[in-house]
Amino acid sequence: MSSIRDVARRAGVAISTVSKALNGYPNVSEETRVKVNEAVKELNFTPNPIASALSSKKAGRVALLIRLNTKTQAVDEINMQYLSGAINRAVERRLDVVTVFFSMIRGWNAGEIEDYFRSQGVEGIIIYGMGKQDEVLHGLIERQRFKIVAVDAPAENASTSCVQIDHEQAQYEVARRTVLENGGRSILYLAGKPDGYVTQERLSGMQRLAREEKISLLVRAGDFSEKKARELTFRYARAYDAIVCASDLMAIGAMRALQEMDIFRPVCGFDGITLMGYAGMQMNTVKQDFYRISRRAMDEMGRLLEGGTGRKLILDHKIVRMQYQDVIC
């Protein structure tokens, strides 16, 4: 394990010169740059990122803040896509990543979180699925002490970007297609958690469609819960022509309830998880592609860390029909 010192000696220059040459500073002559590079090759030198981080106070470290729901398996799929997308892109961009679960920082205030992250060398945070009531996180964003990318939450300032699909439009489209394919003048809409930003956006899309098509609409809070969707379906489905759900998981719950009630109603979901295929169902849904979203989020983080300013990114989505054949392998 050779150090920068060895390289300096080998190249016959000062340590600082080596540092500058290696970090692409402009004020180094081509000649010495070459000498340094040769020495690096000969000694098989790799800069020690720990020392570098300590000295520059820049660890280039990004925390992935993920909400884990141990009970619902569907969330695993989404979170795993988030993780792998972000981590893969991070490797490509030479960024260091730590995974942090919401449960770890529960009960902390913004200052404590800040201290913790800072002490861990974290400079940027990608927050997945922040809710309206996550006040501590909003505080973190407002303070602007970290570069932040919020996925599926509309936070935006100089050091905060957000990235998501157009939930309003997506919900509109998938509901529209479902209604067009099956007919129907009344819809039971199972919305998400009131706390979630996407909940409102998706609901708006549904309402727009109802307005345009003059469809009567009953909205109920399904809270993204399969169980609740199941109950609501038992209670209301009979009186409506179709059921539109703000998540695949709720769609599964609704579909199962319909099966038990032994009646048919078209159902559509939202997310595009393979779990739906496993549940043996076939229905329209919105394919979000969480892997790609997360890659894009890490990309945006890289831009922020390099000094870019916050902005809002809207990615595209697809309306697809999921079924078991699509997921088996």
Add this chain to the structure above:
Amino acid sequence: MSSIRDVARRAGVAISTVSKALNGYPNVSEETRVKVNEAVKELNFTPNPIASALSSKKAGRVALLIRLNTKTQAVDEINMQYLSGAINRAVERRLDVVTVFFSMIRGWNAGEIEDYFRSQGVEGIIIYGMGKQDEVLHGLIERQRFKIVAVDAPAENASTSCVQIDHEQAQYEVARRTVLENGGRSILYLAGKPDGYVTQERLSGMQRLAREEKISLLVRAGDFSEKKARELTFRYARAYDAIVCASDLMAIGAMRALQEMDIFRPVCGFDGITLMGYAGMQMNTVKQDFYRISRRAMDEMGRLLEGGTGRKLILDHKIVRMQYQDVIC
């Protein structure tokens, strides 16, 4: 952002004393230890791991090496359990974690992997599901330059531990219960990938049962693939009384095939994933509890990093009956 210096001042002692107190050195009086701890609390001090790593030349960093199968959703569930178990325990033990996917290091030789990890300050690696043919990883283990914990692979030496359940016994038990409940003198056994260590262990358990109960046994390689299990079931199930699968995913494939063939055969799986419940199935399976296994693996890693010597750990398992009611929420 308080540093050790602030703590020292606040507690009225020297920096080095704080360091000793915090790192559990013996030669610090109880009195000063208390003072230091108070100061730490008051200042909300967290030691800077970067500085600590640089100084002590110990980063306490652990890499989680995970094999991601983007196609099969069941694997997401297992991997997520692995990740959260390990990460949660790592936080408690103040270990730093990096997540690395097999795909990242594909094609690298042991030396390259070693350099990469070393340059990242990695001292320990937890390998999940190493196969017999992962020669590079075996090389890594033999060199003993890292502390390694292998999950579900029988690697063991001075700096390598392994942790897993008793697959042989578990397979024996779950198959036994299934046969006892349903009767049957012949079994179709769908085994895992030939490359996997657990494949052989589970098969042995099945063979032991067959021997003891004088059951006729047909073994086929299902490769942990749902699709393959499906095909094999179509081909052989009719001639056998029961189907024992070396994984839940294969059990799902088998069950679906049986449904399509419109015949009944008792099926049992292995793993205890909730996906099985979603697939609308009810069957015996082995509950491994990957979360707990992974926690235990991280624990063992902590022990190795503290100078412990490698060993083999066998955790217990449960035989359970999975169904949809168990997973809905």
Add this chain to the structure above:
DNA sequence: CTGTTAGCGCCTTCAG
């Protein structure tokens, strides 16, 4: 353009 000089925050002898 290059070298000198201070640290970054912490750990670790080694005196007191």
Add this chain to the structure above:
DNA sequence: CTGAAGGCGCTAACAG
């Protein structure tokens, strides 16, 4: 039992 001093490997002003 405690404190002072000297780094760990690198970066970042300053001088030259």
